[in-house]
Amino acid sequence: MKNYHSIIILFVAICNAPFAAELPDGDEIALRINARDEGEAVSRLLTMEMTDSRGKQRIRETKGFRKYYSDEKRTVIFYLAPKNIKDTAFLTYDYPEADKDDDQWLYLPAMRKVRRISASDRGDYFLGTDFTYEDIKLETRISIDDYQRKTIGESEVDGFHCLLLESVPVNDDIAAELGYSKVEQCVDDTIWMVRQSKMWDMQGRPLKTIHSKDIRQVQDIWTQHELEVSNHKTGHHTRFTFSEVRYNEGVNDRLFTQNALKRGL
Amino acid sequence: MTMQKIFRCCLFGLWQSAAVAVDFDSSITATAQWMVNTHDGDSQSLNLSLVPEFNVGFENGWQLKSSLRLRAEAINGLQIDDINRGSYSEYSKPAMLSDEVELELREFYLQGEIGDTFLTLGKQQIVWGKSDGLKVLDIVNPQSFREFILDDFDNSRIPLWTLNIEHSIADWDLQFLWIPDQTYHALPKQSATYAFTSPELVPTAPPGVQVNIEQPRRPNNVFLDSDVGFRATTFWKGWDITFNYLYQYNNLPVLRQNLSLAGGNPVITITPEYERTHVFGTTFSNAFADWVVRGEFGYFTDHYFIGKNPLQNQGVVKSPELHYVLGLDWNAPWDILISMQLIQSWVVKDADKTTRDKLDTTITGLIRRNFLYDTLTAEVLIIANTNNGDGIIRPKISYEWQDNIKTWLAADIFYGDKQGIFGQFDENDRVVVGVEVSF
Numbered sequence: 001m002k003n004y005h006s007i008i009i010l011f012v013a014i015c016n017a018p019f020a021a022e023l024p025d026g027d028e029i030a031l032r033i034n035a036r037d038e039g040e041a042v043s044r045l046l047t048m049e050m051t052d053s054r055g056k057q058r059i060r061e062t063k064g065f066r067k068y069y070s071d072e073k074r075t076v077i078f079y080l081a082p083k084n085i086k087d088t089a090f091l092t093y094d095y096p097e098a099d100k101d102d103d104q105w106l107y108l109p110a111m112r113k114v115r116r117i118s119a120s121d122r123g124d125y126f127l128g129t130d131f132t133y134e135d136i137k138l139e140t141r142i143s144i145d146d147y148q149r150k151t152i153g154e155s156e157v158d159g160f161h162c163l164l165l166e167s168v169p170v171n172d173d174i175a176a177e178l179g180y181s182k183v184e185q186c187v188d189d190t191i192w193m194v195r196q197s198k199m200w201d202m203q204g205r206p207l208k209t210i211h212s213k214d215i216r217q218v219q220d221i222w223t224q225h226e227l228e229v230s231n232h233k234t235g236h237h238t239r240f241t242f243s244e245v246r247y248n249e250g251v252n253d254r255l256f257t258q259n260a261l262k263r264g265l
Numbered sequence: 266m267t268m269q270k271i272f273r274c275c276l277f278g279l280w281q282s283a284a285v286a287v288d289f290d291s292s293i294t295a296t297a298q299w300m301v302n303t304h305d306g307d308s309q310s311l312n313l314s315l316v317p318e319f320n321v322g323f324e325n326g327w328q329l330k331s332s333l334r335l336r337a338e339a340i341n342g343l344q345i346d347d348i349n350r351g352s353y354s355e356y357s358k359p360a361m362l363s364d365e366v367e368l369e370l371r372e373f374y375l376q377g378e379i380g381d382t383f384l385t386l387g388k389q390q391i392v393w394g395k396s397d398g399l400k401v402l403d404i405v406n407p408q409s410f411r412e413f414i415l416d417d418f419d420n421s422r423i424p425l426w427t428l429n430i431e432h433s434i435a436d437w438d439l440q441f442l443w444i445p446d447q448t449y450h451a452l453p454k455q456s457a458t459y460a461f462t463s464p465e466l467v468p469t470a471p472p473g474v475q476v477n478i479e480q481p482r483r484p485n486n487v488f489l490d491s492d493v494g495f496r497a498t499t500f501w502k503g504w505d506i507t508f509n510y511l512y513q514y515n516n517l518p519v520l521r522q523n524l525s526l527a528g529g530n531p532v533i534t535i536t537p538e539y540e541r542t543h544v545f546g547t548t549f550s551n552a553f554a555d556w557v558v559r560g561e562f563g564y565f566t567d568h569y570f571i572g573k574n575p576l577q578n579q580g581v582v583k584s585p586e587l588h589y590v591l592g593l594d595w596n597a598p599w600d601i602l603i604s605m606q607l608i609q610s611w612v613v614k615d616a617d618k619t620t621r622d623k624l625d626t627t628i629t630g631l632i633r634r635n636f637l638y639d640t641l642t643a644e645v646l647i648i649a650n651t652n653n654g655d656g657i658i659r660p661k662i663s664y665e666w667q668d669n670i671k672t673w674l675a676a677d678i679f680y681g682d683k684q685g686i687f688g689q690f691d692e693n694d695r696v697v698v699g700v701e702v703s704f
Contacts, residue, residue: 058668082668083292083703112392118552118596128639259438
């Protein structure tokens with residue numbers, strides 16, 4: 001029996017030795033994710049389906065544009081349907097400097113005014129979805145400065161091998177701002193995209209899971225076509241379905257202005 | 266050439282160039298509200314409005330947007346005809362289909378680009394300013410005061426026939442407005458539920474003196490009496506900044522008074538008249554962590570206030586007015602929005618001759634929270650005037666049952682001195698129940 005235990009320990013040690021040595025560390029994974037080609041600009045249709053715990057569903061049709069200006073990212077989303085939210089629009093300027101807050105604006109058609117939104121709203125839920133403003137802003141990227149991260153192992157999602165990346169907010173204030181005490185992401189290390197993210201709330205309880213599906217290449221750029229998020233506390237679900245994705249075409253600079261928010265598409 | 270002909274020519278020209286319609290969408294929104302006066306339990310209003318919208322997109326990117334509003338009021342309480350329709354131009358006046366039913370063209374405009382210039386031509390709403398609940402620079406379009414300031418501004422704002430040209434140069438967005446539509450604030454009649462009685466807004470006749478109010482003297486020359494406006498907008502070091510200029514007829518008429526004798530008895534004749542003013546303004550906003558700072562300033566070169574002495578200067582005092590708002594929005598913990606505003610108005614000259622104070626201060630406070638994934642919203646808005654000690658408290662809770670069905674329960678509670686702008690409606694406190702359905 002003693003020999004049997006020794007063999008197991010040796011086997012585990014043999015397996016773990018190269019494993020620990022080969023896995024990239026958390027920061028390297030984060031850098032690789034953020035270095036992935038996202039296209040300088042993109043336009044796409046986005047259907048948002050929100051379903052509450054009783055099965056009541058709400059559907060929004062939107063059109064979104066994103067463009068990089070050097071390291072500064074500008075994103076705008078226009079709501080096309082249904083009637084009660086049509087013409088609402090959201091614009092954000094995301095700056096590369098860690099100490100510079102993003103600038104965000106929201107156009108509400110009932111007020112016919114563009115309103116400035118404080119960047120610390122980023123942990124708030126985005127217009128009735130299970131995504132926060134920060135989730136929407138980051139898209140497929142991850143925040144370098146908000147978290148300390150480490151690689152905790154390997155796993156598999158939808159049949160794809162991935163590295164498990166654990167991220168913890170750098171301090172309590174950031175955690176409170178983001179609404180997460182911990183994030184665990186399953187990162188596909190062949191295309192450097194996050195296939196699944198799990199978030200824990202401030203009390204350390206499971207909060208939500210984001211699942212990226214239908215990842216395929218568009219104009220040679222790996223692109224997620226479906227994002228599903230389940231809120232474990234409320235039973236609410238949100239599904240984002242992307243279509244008509246086009247990179248580096250028809251994304252006019254004037255879309256990323258307050259005037260464009262008012263005029264709509 | 267009348268204004269109608271001018272717009273017809275412009276629209277026809279643009280229509281010709283627009284070529285083929287490629288996209289069409291339409292919708293209709295039905296809203297029903299029941300308002301009950303909390304003092305006597307009587308129905309203050311039972312109304313229904315239908316707003317169909319039609320949008321056409323053309324091959325060349327231009328769009329034609331239009332909407333109508335059919336509004337019906339039950340017989341008791343607020344009436345369709347509570348407002349003085351003499352303030353509308355012939356081109357913007359809603360049609361009274363009966364004593365209870367009104368039909369209004371709310372929007373009808375062509376929108377598109379010629380080169381780098383963006384044009385919006387037709388009946389539209391232009392909204393300037395950063396303030397909530399009360400207005401400083403949101404004065405391009407006049408407003409209906411049939412329900413005082415209780416109706417949503419989007420409903421009470423009166424759209425005008427306007428040429429709106431926008432062009433960007435470097436980091437500046439420039440807007441030019443030409444408004445040949447001589448429509449002004451629609452003010453309630455003396456018999457209306459929300460008739461003005463505050464001495465700050467209307468002259469008060471001494472006891473036993475008969476008052477005659479004449480029809481307003483309206484500007485009526487399409488070109489010479491048109492309003493023009495200009496706005497320059499930029500984004501500078503995190504600040505949203507605008508500089509505004511408007512040359513307009515003040516939307517409130519000047520109430521000139523003349524005393525005469527009829528059969529040995531004194532009679533005051535009030536002649537409402539519209540006067541021009543230059544308006545110079547600026548707005549700003551920026552976000553700092555959890556806070557948003559915003560503000561707007563407006564300087565009116567020629568404002569006419571009600572005079573204390575009806576025999577002096579026909580009972581009016583002319584003075585520049587400085588009017589501004591400073592606002593602070595705080596995104597507090599638990600997703601609560603707390604918004605505070607300081608609104609002040611200065612009578613620059615001869616304030617002691619007017620019925621109001623030199624400095625008039627109003628403070629507003631709003632607390633709002635969304636629940637259940639933004640389907641349930643609870644809020645309380647408080648507007649308090651510190652000069653008269655009056656104000657209004659407006660709690661509201663609304664719920665979206667479906668994307669297209671929304672209901673709300675609200676209250677409008679006035680308090681304070683009846684001489685005040687809010688206190689004058691102290692008897693009009695009400696509870697409101699509403700439902701909105703859209704397709």
